[in-house]
Amino acid sequence: xxxxxxxxxxxxxxxxxxxxxxxxxxxxxxxxxxxxLASHAALILGxxxxxxxxxxxxxVLIRTGHVGVVTLFNKVQPRPLYEGFNLIAPxxxxxxxxxxVKKRPGKYDAASRDLQTVHVEMTINYRLLPDQAPQVYQTIxxxxxxxxxxxxxxxxxxxxxxxxxxxxxxxxxxxLKAEVQQDLxxxxxxxxxxxxxxxxxxxxxxxxxxxxxxxxxxxEQNAEKKKYEVIQATRDAEIVREQAKGVADRAREEAxxxxxxxxxxxxxxxxxxxxxxxxxxxxxxxxxxxxxWEKGGSHVxxxxxxxxxxxxxxxxxxLPEKK
Numbered sequence: 001x002x003x004x005x006x007x008x009x010x011x012x013x014x015x016x017x018x019x020x021x022x023x024x025x026x027x028x029x030x031x032x033x034x035x036x037l038a039s040h041a042a043l044i045l046g047x048x049x050x051x052x053x054x055x056x057x058x059x060v061l062i063r064t065g066h067v068g069v070v071t072l073f074n075k076v077q078p079r080p081l082y083e084g085f086n087l088i089a090p091x092x093x094x095x096x097x098x099x100x101v102k103k104r105p106g107k108y109d110a111a112s113r114d115l116q117t118v119h120v121e122m123t124i125n126y127r128l129l130p131d132q133a134p135q136v137y138q139t140i141x142x143x144x145x146x147x148x149x150x151x152x153x154x155x156x157x158x159x160x161x162x163x164x165x166x167x168x169x170x171x172x173x174x175x176l177k178a179e180v181q182q183d184l185x186x187x188x189x190x191x192x193x194x195x196x197x198x199x200x201x202x203x204x205x206x207x208x209x210x211x212x213x214x215x216x217x218x219x220e221q222n223a224e225k226k227k228y229e230v231i232q233a234t235r236d237a238e239i240v241r242e243q244a245k246g247v248a249d250r251a252r253e254e255a256x257x258x259x260x261x262x263x264x265x266x267x268x269x270x271x272x273x274x275x276x277x278x279x280x281x282x283x284x285x286x287x288x289x290x291x292x293w294e295k296g297g298s299h300v301x302x303x304x305x306x307x308x309x310x311x312x313x314x315x316x317x318x319l320p321e322k323k
Contacts, residue, residue, distance in 0.1 A: 006053055014046015057090040065100040067130040069137045076138040080130060095137060101127045101196055104149060110158045116166035116209050121202040122153055124184070124195060132192030144191065152187045156180055166205060167216075173200060 021039030028035070060081065062068045068081030071093040081094060088094065105123045112118055126149070128136060136144050160179050161169065169176060181198040188195050 008050065010053065011046050011050035014043050014049070017042035017046070054090045059085060059087050060094045061085055062094075062096060065098060066096045067099050067128070067133045069095045069097060069134050071095065076134050078134055080133050082130065095142075097128055097133050097137060097142070099128050099130050099133070101125050102145070104145065105201075106150065106153055108154055108157050110161040112161055112164055112166040112169060114165045117206050118161050118166065118169060119202075119204040120157060120161070120200055122157065122180075123199050123201050124149070124153070125197045126188065126193050126195050129192045129194050136192040140191070144193070148188065148191045148193060152184060156183045156187060159183070166209065169203060173203065176200065 018039045021035055021042065024035060060068060062081050062083050064083055066083065068086065070077040070079065070081060070088065072091065074093075077092070081088070103123065103125055105121065108120050108122060110118045110120060126145075128144070140147050157180055160176055160183070164172060164176065177198065177200050180200070181195065184198055185195040
């Protein structure tokens with residue numbers, strides 16, 4: 001609209017100059033050609049400048065990552081203008097809004113189900129939906145982020161932390177984050193804002209409760225340590241028991257083997273002795289005694305028996321041991 005007003009002012013100024021100069025020139029005797037020429041030049045220049053202003057404002061270049069909201073006499077038009085070159089009537093106005101992804105951090109206080117205070121730092125990434133930019137600009141204005149996002153974050157976060165005990169919030173943080181992001185996405189979508197990501201960057205409690213949680217975690221860690229030590233001791237005992245069983249089994253098997261070997265040797269020796277006793281005659285015994293004596297044995301026969309049917313015995317002197 002400002003374009004039309006500017007063009008009309010320039011055109012009006014040219015017309016006024018042309019009209020005043022013409023009147024002045026008519027009162028002069030004789031009329032001055034230069035004044036007449038100047039008056040016509042002012043009229044032509046005013047028309048040209050007005051036309052140039054209109055032409056230059058008959059198109060608009062929407063910047064990258066922005067959307068154009070068209071207005072006519074401050075009334076928002078439903079169709080937005082997208083990135084690039086756009087032709088538009090000069091009596092329309094254009095407001096450019098960013099549709100790029102923005103980052104917004106925030107700190108909030110909430111309460112858990114067991115009424116413990118929870119301090120949360122939440123960061124979201126969001127952007128304005130281009131198709132809904134005219135409605136957002138018309139109903140909320142340029143500062144839509146500050147009007148819509150903080151109350152939505154506060155309400156959604158409080159609604160979900162109230163479902164968890166304080167001790168469960170840290171353990172189920174991924175689940176809490178997913179639930180908050182889902183509900184916050186639905187909330188912001190009603191106002192033409194697309195939520196890309198929501199993260200719970202930091203969760204803290206009051207100092208006293210934080211100290212209690214830390215003490216509880218230490219106790220749980222000690223309990224887990226004791227449990228591990230018991231399991232390890234049980235495993236060590238099983239290893240020792242299995243080793244002892246292995247040694248006992250090996251000793252038992254060795255004893256069985258030795259007993260079997262002794263039995264076999266005893267049987268063989270018995271069989272041998274039986275065979276020797278069956279084949280042993282007085283003559284053979286005498287021959288063995290004589291062989292032992294010839295070898296210089298210390299135990300040689302001292303007596304020699306007579307022949308069959310005689311009881312004659314003769315004592316032989318023991319010979320000195322051979323070297």
